[in-house]
Amino acid sequence: MENKDIETVIIYDINYQLLSNLENFRILLVDVNKPYAQCKGCFGCGVKCPSHCVFKDKIEDIGKTVCNSKKIIVISNCVYGGLSKKVKRVWERCIPGVLPFFTFRNKEMHHALRCKTNPELIFVFYGAKSEKERGLAKDIAFANATNFFNSQCKVFFYENAPNIEECFKL
């Protein structure tokens, strides 16, 4: 599937087997349990090979894909008010989706956007242990939405790991 054909990107850390008709949609499913490289914060994706990650693995184009998509769903265990380590590892690799240059949004400095698609961003956290943790997770989710896509963000909390079909309908 071409990058630009993908309408929805789902990044998840739950055990999942493709059971239903999700295959019929233009979806990119990113299972974070695979051994992806870790972002080094080098910004080579801005100056060396623009819009691509310098690490050549299966998600080297994920930044470009997410910024061209219409909907992004991130399903993650809530760890200290943020994403789990593996989801965060993939999420950091999405940085090629923005430009290295800066601009202002909500009176704060943020990266300028590479694409103007403003995808809808949905965070699904499970396993949060306290209200404080949920509050921090929400703040981080909204900050990500502003920083990455300048778009709307919805945040949902589940006690236990939800299934992907359920999240897809959110």
Add this chain to the structure above:
Amino acid sequence: MKIVKLFASPKKHKKLTNSGYVTNLTSIPLLGKKTKSFSIVFKSEFLLALEECKNADVIIFSTPVYVDSLPSHLIEFLELASKEIADKKWHAKIYVVSTCGFFEGKQCNLALEQIKLWSECNNLKYCGGLGVGGSEMLGIIRFTNLLLPILIVLIQLIVGIIQIYGFSMAVSSVFIVTNFINLFVSVGLFLLFSMGLFIKSINFGFIIRKQKIVKNRFTTVWFCGKYLFIFFASLFWIIRALFHTVLISKMFKK
């Protein structure tokens, strides 16, 4: 007082990275104290660091902000540390030094809050954090405005000395004077831009020395407006791209 510094920047030469630089500035008031430094980027480095943390009185986390929060490998380290703490209680006080590339140091707050939450979950005393904005610029001007002009003047002095005994004393004198002026201006700008960083980080170092509990505090590049900052940052990215033979038009590739 036993201090353990944990560097979470994944870049090479930990102490030269932006977060490492700020952490080393905060360490100036800690001179004379027993301090150990560890990198906590790879799993293989975790166990050694955790072993030292067990008996530490103060732990200083030094971390960059990745996508508004803590980098993935630091989350991994914190999870492993939680398991260790469940086995054997730690008594260390937790301080954090965090850096981000955006102008506002306050954008480090979410990362600081994550470590605060981790500390609370593990019954450790979170004693405060320092968030530094514009860290890329503060890091770069160490080289462009301090080391490079000094190097140029030194080279000129050496060349000048050789020329005095050679043929062109007048020309070399003019060069030396010009470069001394350059040095003066460059170092002046370096000190002005970094003044907030120096004051706040050294102050934070004294807070750590006295083991005080403070609220999170923030700083950024001083005497440089946001728009001037954006101009410098853009120029920096364009020049860096040119080093990779990438033209500005290619940088906007969709």
